[in-house]
Amino acid sequence: MPQLRLALAQVNPCVGDIVGNATMIADRCREATAAGAHIVVFGEMALTGYPVEDLALRESFVAASMQALETLATRLAQDGCGELAVVVGYLDSDTHGSRDAAAVLYRGRVVARQFKHHLPNYGVFDERRYFIPGTTLTVFRLHGLEIGMVICEDIWQVGGPITALAQAGVDLVVAPNASPYERNKDDTRLALVARRAIEVSAPLVYANLVGGQDELVFDGDSMVVGERGQLLFRAPQFTEQIVTLDLDLPGGSPRAVGRYAELDVHRIILSNDPVPPYPAAATAPAAEPLSDEAEVWGALVTGLRDYSRKNGFRSVVLGLSGGIDSAVCAALAVDALGADAVYGISMPSSYSSAHSGTDAADLAERTGLHYQVQPIGDMVEVFVRQLELFGLAEENVQARCRGVTLMALSNQYGHLVLATGNKSELAVGYSTIYGDAVGGFAPIKDVPKTAVWALARWRNALAEKRGKTPPIPPNSIGKPPSAELRPDQLDTDALPDYRLLDEVLDDYVEGDRGFSDLVAAGFASELVEHIVRLVDAAEYKRRQYPPGTKITLKAFGRDRRLPITNRWRERGLTDDEP
Numbered sequence: 001m002p003q004l005r006l007a008l009a010q011v012n013p014c015v016g017d018i019v020g021n022a023t024m025i026a027d028r029c030r031e032a033t034a035a036g037a038h039i040v041v042f043g044e045m046a047l048t049g050y051p052v053e054d055l056a057l058r059e060s061f062v063a064a065s066m067q068a069l070e071t072l073a074t075r076l077a078q079d080g081c082g083e084l085a086v087v088v089g090y091l092d093s094d095t096h097g098s099r100d101a102a103a104v105l106y107r108g109r110v111v112a113r114q115f116k117h118h119l120p121n122y123g124v125f126d127e128r129r130y131f132i133p134g135t136t137l138t139v140f141r142l143h144g145l146e147i148g149m150v151i152c153e154d155i156w157q158v159g160g161p162i163t164a165l166a167q168a169g170v171d172l173v174v175a176p177n178a179s180p181y182e183r184n185k186d187d188t189r190l191a192l193v194a195r196r197a198i199e200v201s202a203p204l205v206y207a208n209l210v211g212g213q214d215e216l217v218f219d220g221d222s223m224v225v226g227e228r229g230q231l232l233f234r235a236p237q238f239t240e241q242i243v244t245l246d247l248d249l250p251g252g253s254p255r256a257v258g259r260y261a262e263l264d265v266h267r268i269i270l271s272n273d274p275v276p277p278y279p280a281a282a283t284a285p286a287a288e289p290l291s292d293e294a295e296v297w298g299a300l301v302t303g304l305r306d307y308s309r310k311n312g313f314r315s316v317v318l319g320l321s322g323g324i325d326s327a328v329c330a331a332l333a334v335d336a337l338g339a340d341a342v343y344g345i346s347m348p349s350s351y352s353s354a355h356s357g358t359d360a361a362d363l364a365e366r367t368g369l370h371y372q373v374q375p376i377g378d379m380v381e382v383f384v385r386q387l388e389l390f391g392l393a394e395e396n397v398q399a400r401c402r403g404v405t406l407m408a409l410s411n412q413y414g415h416l417v418l419a420t421g422n423k424s425e426l427a428v429g430y431s432t433i434y435g436d437a438v439g440g441f442a443p444i445k446d447v448p449k450t451a452v453w454a455l456a457r458w459r460n461a462l463a464e465k466r467g468k469t470p471p472i473p474p475n476s477i478g479k480p481p482s483a484e485l486r487p488d489q490l491d492t493d494a495l496p497d498y499r500l501l502d503e504v505l506d507d508y509v510e511g512d513r514g515f516s517d518l519v520a521a522g523f524a525s526e527l528v529e530h531i532v533r534l535v536d537a538a539e540y541k542r543r544q545y546p547p548g549t550k551i552t553l554k555a556f557g558r559d560r561r562l563p564i565t566n567r568w569r570e571r572g573l574t575d576d577e578p
Contacts, residue, residue: 013211217550347374
């Protein structure tokens with residue numbers, strides 16, 4: 001039974017950096033060659049980064065992708081990687097339009113191409129806007145073994161390419177992917193890949209990207225599954241890695257060219273030579289799965305780190321109120337960028353409690369971030385006196401003075417400003433535009449308030465387990481949340497208890513359930529009306545909020561897109577209301 005040495009490359013490309021991505025791919029190919037690999041598999045559109053969005057409509061960008069692919073093939077041969085079959089994702093185009101594609105590079109040439117068939121158009125995906133679907137399948141022969149290619153969504157949909165490959169017969173399937181992270185998605189992936197491997201009766205190589213791209217995070221979780229659905233290898237999440245392992249492949253699959261499952265299957269011969277000798281057997285252990293909190297924390301750290309670095313920011317600044325949200329954001333920033341790149345600013349007003357300052361200072365001492373106090377009382381007084389402000393207007397001017405302070409420091413020193421609001425507050429509009437909502441990135445934008453507390457407790461427990469100082473002050477975790485914009489203010493003055501609020505929001509926002517469904521689920525009609533009114537009225541605020549890492553099934557912005565001007569109201573509101 002022939003053995004094929006596979007290299008699986010879990011890499012972190014940057015959208016648009018075609019030259020940099022090509023260099024990264026070439027580096028990994030040299031590593032794979034040095035390890036004796038016969039084939040290396042990269043993720044979907046690793047050459048261009050993913051998603052490229054409207055760059056796919058720009059002829060110059062598509063041409064650059066295609067030219068870079070040809071140049072990369074030549075470069076690899078010159079680097080001594082000519083006998084390595086390289087499967088890499090890129091952006092292609094022909095007279096019909098742009099295509100999400102994967103190519104095989106071998107002996108200095110682009111020898112095979114495969115176009116994506118199923119174009120997802122749900123959630124964060126909008127691929128039908130940019131690409132046209134493939135209609136054929138390519139199977140290439142390497143050292144006498146038949147290898148099929150499918151791209152990402154092609155394994156998520158029943159029928160099509162996988163069914164055709166099963167009917168045509170292959171020894172191995174390789175699948176470049178760009179599958180964004182969502183909570184618990186890793187469990188879904190493994191079950192899916194196992195089903196497809198069983199269906200095609202051949203091992204399936206699932207190569208996913210890793211790293212942050214705007215709101216999206218790619219968590220890796222690349223894997224190889226055997227023909228019986230058994231897990232042979234699994235890469236760690238949120239970590240760049242190239243690994244080699246040996247696959248026992250039976251060989252002898254059908255050689256006919258034909259039409260299967262309404263798809264033309266074309267076979268290309270790269271090499272009929274037997275598998276060449278190589279060093280001692282390569283094995284790789286499967287990564288241990290992460291806990292839910294560790295997985296979410298890893299996604300948030302990755303999203304913040306890559307957004308900062310890929311956009312040229314070397315440091316971040318954020319307001320430290322002593323509360324749980326800013327404390328968790330600060331801890332994330334320290335984990336992502338290092339304490340020396342994080343600047344925390346305490347901005348007390350006349351209504352700030354004593355513990356706000358002491359808790360913020362405690363956080364700074366625990367984490368080692370840069371810390372300073374910038375009182376805003378005098379600034380607020382000028383606005384209040386000159387404009388004769390009172391009530392809500394006076395409360396909001398405090399938040400806006402803090403926002404101006406942070407933006408001024410950003411302009412002066414080049415910091416990226418972090419907005420510290422959570423998903424629950426964003427849902428109901430519990431924030432101040434141009435105040436606490438200012439910033440270039442919002443690390444916990446998609447994290448419900450109850451999950452923020454859970455993450456804080458988990459991160460502190462992890463530090464204790466490692467014998468280190470917990471980063472988040474216990475008082476920030478335990479005290480009732482408050483915006484502190486008026487005397488003795490608490491969040492519960494305006495909002496239901498966060499546990500109850502998050503339950504309703506999960507059904508209304510994530511589940512798109514209407515008023516009657518929510519009441520039938522056991523929520524009081526008055527509570528539902530109150531929350532639904534707040535959510536619907538805050539759409540204009542959410543539209544102006546900074547981007548932030550997506551971790552849930554339906555994040556505000558990319559996933560949940562509603563019109564700002566919208567008179568639809570869930571039934572249960574009074575009949576005379578418009």
